[in-house]
Amino acid sequence: MDARFFTAWVEETARAVAAGRDRLTRLDAAIGDADHGTNLDRGFTAVREALSAAFPGTPGAVLTLTGTTLIRKVGGASGPLYGTVFRRMGAVLTAARREGPGEPAGHGPAGWSSPPGAGYRPEAPEDPEEEVTVTLADLAAAFEAGLAGVRKLGGAQEGDKTMVDALAPATRALSGAVRAGRGAREVFDAALAAAREGAVATVPLMARKGRASYLGERSIGHEDPGAASTVLLFAALRAAAGG
C-alpha cells in the first residue's frame, strides 16, 4: 500500500464523515453536546485541503499530516484522540519504511508536534522520487500504536463506552487476520465487522469516560458517537481497498 492508498483511505473517511455528520451529531446530542459530527467534518474537510496542498509522498507522511491537521482543527475530545491515532500510525509507517515493522521511538502524546522547532509540518520524505509502500503487517503495527496512543491519552478501557470500544476490537481483528495470512480484503472485512460489533456493543454500556459519563445511568441505551465514527474509519479502509 502506497501513499495513494492512504490518501484514498483518508479521503474516503472524509466523505463518510461528511455524509454521516448529522447522524454523529444526533448520537452526540443524546449523551453529549451535539457536536461530534460537526467536529469531525470540520477536521476532515481541513485534512482534505491539507492533503491536496501538501501532497505527501509516503504512507507515513499522509497519516502524520492527517493527524496533525485533526489536532489543529478539531478541538474537543475527538480532535486530540483521532489526531493521536493518525500521528502514531504515521510514525510507525514512517519508521517501517526505514527500519521495517516495529515500534517507533518517543511519539507519545507529549510528542505530537515534535521534533521541537519543526512546528506542525509533517516530515518530508527523504526522497520523494522513491516509491514507498508498506505491508499489511506494518499497517497492523500502526493500528496497534494508534490504539495504544488513544488509550494512553484518554485513559479509557474497553467497556468505558468510547471510541476505544470500536478501535480495540477492530485492531485486534485486523492484526489477527494479518497474522493468519489473510489478504487485504479479508483483513479489512474482519476489522470493519469487529468495529461495527464494538460500536453496537456500546449501546447498553454506562459511560465512564468523556462527556457521556456525566449522565451516569442515563448514558445507557445510546451508541457512543466516537465508536460510531470509528466504524466509518474502517468502512473507508475497506472502500479504499476496492471493497
Place this chain on the structure above:
Amino acid sequence: MDARFFTAWVEETARAVAAGRDRLTRLDAAIGDADHGTNLDRGFTAVREALSAAFPGTPGAVLTLTGTTLIRKVGGASGPLYGTVFRRMGAVLTAARREGPGEPAGHGPAGWSSPPGAGYRPEAPEDPEEEVTVTLADLAAAFEAGLAGVRKLGGAQEGDKTMVDALAPATRALSGAVRAGRGAREVFDAALAAAREGAVATVPLMARKGRASYLGERSIGHEDPGAASTVLLFAALRAAAGG
C-alpha cells in the same frame, strides 16, 4: 338605587372580570401585551377588599372608592382610565345627593386624589345613618361624566378602537332610555346591548390609541380588550338590577 345596589354592581363586575380574565388577556395578547385580564382582576380584587373593609354608605362613596382603588392597584392604561370613570361617576353621585343632578366641580384627571391632603381616602358621607339613593337620571349623568373623563384623559375618539367604543354608545343608549322614561331593566338592557355592539364593532377597526396602535394595520380583525371589559361593566349592571 342605594349604596348596596352600587356595591352589588361593582362586586358583580369583579366576579365577571375574574371569570373573563383569561379571555381579556388573550384579546390583549393579540394586539397588546397580554395583561388586560390580569390587570383588571388584580384591581377588582383589591376593590372588593376595599369595599368590604370600608363599607361606604353612599352610592358616590362606593364608586369613588372603587375608582381610587383601581388607580392605586391596576397601573397600565386601564387603571387610570377605569379609575377615572368610577371616580367621575362617584363625584357626580355624591354631588347629586347634595344638589340634585348636575355636573360636579373640578374633578378632572388632575384631581384624582383631591382634595389635597385628603390622601386617597374617599370622602365620608356626611351622615352615615341617612339612607342615600340616586335616580336613573343621576346615573345617566354619572356615566356621561365618566365618559367625558376617559375622553379627556386618554384623548381617544370613537372609532379609535378603545374602551370608548363601548362606553360611548352604552352611555348614549342609557341616557336615551332614561330620557324616554324607561324602567331600570330596560335602561340597562339598552346600555348592555349598545356596549356589546360597540365592542364587536371594534373588530374591523385599526387602532389609533393605546398599545394596539403600534400594530398599525395588524390591529385590524381583533376585538379591543378594553371595549370587551367595558361590556362586563354593563352586564354586571343589569345583573345587579336583578337581570
Place this chain on the structure above:
Amino acid sequence: MKKLINSTDSVVTDALAGMAAAHPDLRVDLAHKVVYRRAAPTPGKVGLVSGGGSGHEPLHAGFVGHGMLDAACPGEIFTSPVPDQVIEASHGVDGGAGVLHIVKNYTGDVMNFEMAAEVCAEEGVEVGTVLVNDDVAVKDSLYTAGRRGTGATVFVEKMTGALAETGAPLGEVAKLGGRVNARSRSFGVALSSCTVPAAGGPTFDLGDAEVELGIGIHGEPGRTRAPAAPARELTRVAMDAVHDDLPLSGEVLVMVNGMGGTPLVELYVVFAEVAAYLREKGAVPARSLVGNYVTSLDMQGFSVTVCLLTDQLTQLWDAPVQTPSLRWGR
C-alpha cells in the same frame, strides 16, 4: 410554561427581595415597590425617578445608583407602575432640587406618571418630566399614541444621571434628557414571542422561518412579519429604519440590546454588522453597549439604539456610574 418563579402573583416582589439581598448599595421598599440608592435623597441634587412595567430587567431598577437613577418604580409584568409608587419614590429622592421623572411613551406610563406628578406638585415636590419616544417602527402622528419609548431610555437615564450628579438644576437636566431622546432612535426584531407569567403561554406564535420586525418591549407583535434571514440582513433592516429617520453620521453611541432570551454570542454577531453598517454610512461607533439592557422577558431577538453624540453627551456617557447593571469609571 416553565418559569423560575414561586407564583405568577409574586414574581415582582420576590425579585425585589432578591435585588435587596444581592445589592447592598440599594435600599428596596418592598411595601411600596420602590428601589432606592441606599443613601437617597442626595441633598442639593436633582432626584431621578424612572419606572415602568417589570419584565424589562435590568431596566429600571438595575440602573439605580451613583451617576444614574435615584429610584426606580417597577410595576407588575408589562404594566406601568401605579401613581402611589411614583409619588412615594419622588418624595424619597427629593433632595430639595426637585425630581425628574423619566417616562417611556406608553399610554399607561404617561397617565400614571402624570397623575403622580400632579399629586407631587400638590404636595410640594417640584417635578420635571422627560418623555422617551425613540422607536422608529412606530409612525409618529398627532392622532396616535405616538412613538414608543425603548432602548434610548438607558441613554437618557445614564446621561441625565451624570448631569444631575454635577449639581445641575432640574430644568437643565430635563432639557438634556429631551436632547438625548431627540438624538436617539431604535428598532427591534423578534425571533420568538415571550411568555408573560400570568398569561401562561406565548403572546404570539411565530413560524419556524418567520421573524417580527418593528417590535416594542412588551412582547407585542411587530409592525410586520417577515421571513427569517441572516443576521446581516436583519441588522440592515433595523439600521435602515433608523438611518431613514435620523441620518447617521459622526460619532455615535450604539447599543445592541438582547430581548432577554438571545445568547450574547449572537448579539456580538449583530454588533459586528451594526459597526460595519455605521462605517459604510461614514459614522463612527465611538461608544457601545452589547448585552441585555431593555428586555422583554424571555423573548429572543434584538434591538439596536443609536444616539448621535456631541462632546457633552460623550462626556456624560463616560462619567462614572455605579449601578447593578452599568458600572464604570470609579
Place this chain on the structure above:
Amino acid sequence: MKKLINSTDSVVTDALAGMAAAHPDLRVDLAHKVVYRRAAPTPGKVGLVSGGGSGHEPLHAGFVGHGMLDAACPGEIFTSPVPDQVIEASHGVDGGAGVLHIVKNYTGDVMNFEMAAEVCAEEGVEVGTVLVNDDVAVKDSLYTAGRRGTGATVFVEKMTGALAETGAPLGEVAKLGGRVNARSRSFGVALSSCTVPAAGGPTFDLGDAEVELGIGIHGEPGRTRAPAAPARELTRVAMDAVHDDLPLSGEVLVMVNGMGGTPLVELYVVFAEVAAYLREKGAVPARSLVGNYVTSLDMQGFSVTVCLLTDQLTQLWDAPVQTPSLRWGR
C-alpha cells in the same frame, strides 16, 4: 431553528469581529481566534490564559482585561479550543513571569490544553495549570472523567487575575487558583434545552412540566429529570446538593447564573431563595453576582455557585476589574 447568525460556520469568528468592534480595550486576533488585552503582555506579570468552547458567553472572552484574564481562546460552539490557539495566546501574554492556564475539567479541554502546555514548555514558556471542577452533580471518581468545571471558573479567573496583578509568582497564582476551586461548588438546573446552531434543533426534548437537574454547561441533559417546581424548591435542590458536598458556613461568595435564555427577573427570584437558604444554614451571602456569566447558548435555567470566602479571597474578589462583563473598583 432561528438564530441571529450569518451562517452556522461563521458564528464564532463573526462574534469575535463584534467583540473587536465593541471593545477598544481588547485586541482580537481573528486568524488565531485569540482575544487579548490591548496591551498584552504585561512585563513581569503572570499571564492568564483561559479558553473553552464558545456558547458560554461572556465566559471567557468577556473576562479579558485588567484584573482578570490576559487572553481567551474561544473554540467552536461547545468544542474546546485547539492547541494552536492556546500556544499562540500563551506566547502573546508571556511577560517573562510565565503563563497560567485556567482549564475547565472536560476531557477535550484538558487534552487540548495539555498538548499546548507541552509545546509551550518546549518553546520556553513556563506554564502552570489550574483545573476547575466544581460541579457537584457529577460524582467524582478515579475511574471517570471527574467533576465538570462550571461556574467556579469565573471565581478562579477573577481571583487569580487579581493576585497576578500584584506581581505574585506563577506558583503562587496557580496555588491560589486551586484553593478557590477547592472552596467552590456548583449545581445547575435546566428548564429547556439549548439549540446548537450546527445541530439545527434542540439537544434534548423536555416536557412542559419537566426540568433537568444537575446539568452542565454544554446543553447536555442532566443527571435526572424531575417535575417542574416553584423556584423555591428548585433552589433548595441545588443548594442541598452544594451543601451536602461542602457544608456552607461563614461568609460566602454566591453567583446565581443564568443559562442564557432566562430573564434577569427570574434570576433575582432565585437569588432571594438562595440568600434565604444560606441564612438558614448560618452562612452569609457577603458577595454576589446575579446574571448571565457562564451560559449554554439559549438554554433556560440557572446554576448556583458558592465559594467559601477567606479574608484573602474577599480582598481578591473586591480588587479592581475592568473587562467587558465584569467591571468594578477603578
